[in-house]
Amino acid sequence: xxxxxxxxxxxxxxxxASSMFWAMKRGGLAGEVTGxxxxxxxxxxxxxxxxxxxxxxSAAEAVEGADLVVLCVPIGAMExxxxxxxxxxxKGATVSDVGSVKRAVIEAVKPHLPKDVHFVPAHPxxxxxxxxxxSGFAELxxxxxxxxxxxxxxxKAVARLRxxxxxxxxxxxxxxxxxxxxxxxxxxxxxHLIAYTMVGVADDLRRVTDSEIIKYSAAGFRDFTRIAASDxxxxxxxxxxxxxxxxxxxxxxxxELFALQRAIRTGDGDHLFDYFTHTRAIRxxxxxxxxxxxxxxxxxxxxxx
Amino acid sequence: xxxxxxxxxxxxxxxxASSMFWAMKRGGLAGEVTGxxxxxxxxxxxxxxxxxxxxxxSAAEAVEGADLVVLCVPIGAMExxxxxxxxxxxKGATVSDVGSVKRAVIEAVKPHLPKDVHFVPAHPxxxxxxxxxxSGFAELxxxxxxxxxxxxxxxKAVARLRxxxxxxxxxxxxxxxxxxxxxxxxxxxxxHLIAYTMVGVADDLRRVTDSEIIKYSAAGFRDFTRIAASDxxxxxxxxxxxxxxxxxxxxxxxxELFALQRAIRTGDGDHLFDYFTHTRAIRxxxxxxxxxxxxxxxxxxxxxx
Numbered sequence: 227x228x229x230x231x232x233x234x235x236x237x238x239x240x241x242x243a244s245s246m247f248w249a250m251k252r253g254g255l256a257g258e259v260t261g262x263x264x265x266x267x268x269x270x271x272x273x274x275x276x277x278x279x280x281x282x283x284s285a286a287e288a289v290e291g292a293d294l295v296v297l298c299v300p301i302g303a304m305e306x307x308x309x310x311x312x313x314x315x316x317k318g319a320t321v322s323d324v325g326s327v328k329r330a331v332i333e334a335v336k337p338h339l340p341k342d343v344h345f346v347p348a349h350p351x352x353x354x355x356x357x358x359x360x361s362g363f364a365e366l367x368x369x370x371x372x373x374x375x376x377x378x379x380x381x382k383a384v385a386r387l388r389x390x391x392x393x394x395x396x397x398x399x400x401x402x403x404x405x406x407x408x409x410x411x412x413x414x415x416x417x418h419l420i421a422y423t424m425v426g427v428a429d430d431l432r433r434v435t436d437s438e439i440i441k442y443s444a445a446g447f448r449d450f451t452r453i454a455a456s457d458x459x460x461x462x463x464x465x466x467x468x469x470x471x472x473x474x475x476x477x478x479x480x481x482e483l484f485a486l487q488r489a490i491r492t493g494d495g496d497h498l499f500d501y502f503t504h505t506r507a508i509r510x511x512x513x514x515x516x517x518x519x520x521x522x523x524x525x526x527x528x529x530x531x
Numbered sequence: 532x533x534x535x536x537x538x539x540x541x542x543x544x545x546x547x548a549s550s551m552f553w554a555m556k557r558g559g560l561a562g563e564v565t566g567x568x569x570x571x572x573x574x575x576x577x578x579x580x581x582x583x584x585x586x587x588x589s590a591a592e593a594v595e596g597a598d599l600v601v602l603c604v605p606i607g608a609m610e611x612x613x614x615x616x617x618x619x620x621x622k623g624a625t626v627s628d629v630g631s632v633k634r635a636v637i638e639a640v641k642p643h644l645p646k647d648v649h650f651v652p653a654h655p656x657x658x659x660x661x662x663x664x665x666s667g668f669a670e671l672x673x674x675x676x677x678x679x680x681x682x683x684x685x686x687k688a689v690a691r692l693r694x695x696x697x698x699x700x701x702x703x704x705x706x707x708x709x710x711x712x713x714x715x716x717x718x719x720x721x722x723h724l725i726a727y728t729m730v731g732v733a734d735d736l737r738r739v740t741d742s743e744i745i746k747y748s749a750a751g752f753r754d755f756t757r758i759a760a761s762d763x764x765x766x767x768x769x770x771x772x773x774x775x776x777x778x779x780x781x782x783x784x785x786x787e788l789f790a791l792q793r794a795i796r797t798g799d800g801d802h803l804f805d806y807f808t809h810t811r812a813i814r815x816x817x818x819x820x821x822x823x824x825x826x827x828x829x830x831x832x833x834x835x836x
């Protein structure tokens with residue numbers, strides 16, 4: 227594949243940025259990739275493992291001369307970072323991000339950018355429960371979706387960023403910011419909060435020990451613990467910035483949960499059976515769409531001691 | 532490994548029974564294994580794939596001369612099956628089951644069994660989202676836990692059944708019936724109901740299409756769809772028969788969820804951050820205990836189209 231950007235700057239060096247770096251290197255998609263992370267320790271790790279062609283000591287230094295700058299920091303840090311880099315951005319550069327909420331990122335970033343810079347918010351729907359500079363890998367985006375939220379940005383800048391994401395293996399769709407935030411509230415934000423809650427409840431019970439929870443977790447519970455092990459800072463910011471959509475979905479969830487609890491209490495087996503039959507269809511759709519494996523138990527097989 | 536039972540009868544031929552059959556064959560743990568399933572189609576499939584040494588036309592026929600009978604039917608069918616087989620059980624035989632709820636199974640089965648038969652309820656904490664006679668495999672129980680609930684049964688009979696489960700690869704613990712039902716309400720029953728609910732809510736939204744839910748499911752939602760694709764009959768019976776413990780845990784869950792919703796609404800980031808940090812520890816415990824893989828995303832990698 228051929229080079230799409232001459233110089234890319236990655237601000238924040240966690241799971242997504244490090245995966246982007248390895249994917250860009252694999253495909254020869256960028257001339258030089260610079261990187262910056264706020265923590266000295268992260269920068270040292272990045273240098274040690276060869277993450278980024280050049281690790282800089284400030285965000286301002288990293289973005290100088292870059293034709294693509296990608297903000298890969300938690301949503302709560304986007305505004306401060308933007309204020310810091312704005313005076314150093316090259317004319318005509320594209321600024322993008324990888325945040326899980328789009329309206330809040332647009333509000334935090336857009337007002338601070340110079341007029342001669344293109345802002346194309348993006349959100350790759352990919353990740354694992356691991357975080358930090360060592361957690362990235364080139365294949366993370368393969369066959370995953372990346373949503374662009376161009377909001378009227380220059381069509382050439384949008385097309386170029388799309389080309390980069392496609393070259394990193396992703397499928398690309400465009401979406402309006404508020405609709406993005408609602409879709410993600412359903413497919414990501416509410417499920418994460420629910421998983422965090424269930425794990426917290428289990429941990430907090432007096433009559434069942436943590437050791438019992440852990441030993442017997444293969445009966446279903448362990449599936450929840452994976453997403454409840456995701457990065458706390460990132461997820462705090464997601465919930466604080468996608469408040470309305472998340473609360474709307476959680477409201478619907480609670481309503482439905484109460485209806486099922488009532489069916490259990492009153493012994494309404496038909497209601498339960500119908501509900502459980504219905505939900506199988508979505509799983510089939512996801513497998514047919516290539517978005518999950520049909521191997522039993524995600525193909526993880528027997529975990530060994 | 533050496534033979535533990537001369538003749539084993541499997542009543543019901545779904546995921547658990549078929550996995551038991553292949554595990555017993557692999558280890559040479561049983562002389563002859565007979566099987567029975569209510570549906571003609573299932574019996575035909577079993578014969579076709581060589582599931583069981585002999586597939587019988589009635590449960591009564593299957594249990595004749597067996598020194599171990601394992602009830603592998605949904606909990607709601609346990610009582611009727613027991614009434615049917617009781618007069619045909621060999622003196623000194625052991626009757627066991629694999630039901631996910633233990634108090635209800637004991638109440639349904641025990642009163643109908645002859646005095647000269649040993650009843651040792653069991654529950655292997657293993658399964659996948661697939662069901663039916665073709666879904667079983669010999670490795671299903673490896674390094675999983677099987678809980679025995681002997682309730683005063685003959686110690687020799689209990690030790691022999693324990694030996695069988697260990698020879699099929701499982702770790703074995705003994706537990707009291709009500710405590711079992713509470714532990715499973717936390718580690719299995721509540722998580723399943725919550726997953727079913729979340730998938731149902733997603734499917735029912737007007738403003739987000741099913742096709743969007745499916746395409747963008749890798750952001751977290753797809754993890755829920757796996758357990759929400761489990762067998763509807765089995766799960767209806769679980770909730771109807773472990774009503775009190777499940778409702779207790781769901782009550783605690785709702786309380787905690789409301790507290791987190793309030794933290795989101797009021798913008799209490801510290802509360803969210805602390806909660807999300809805490810839940811990471813349980814995941815680590817599960818991985819250290821060998822009950823799940825540490826590979827990112829369960830090691831499922833990129834699902835291909």
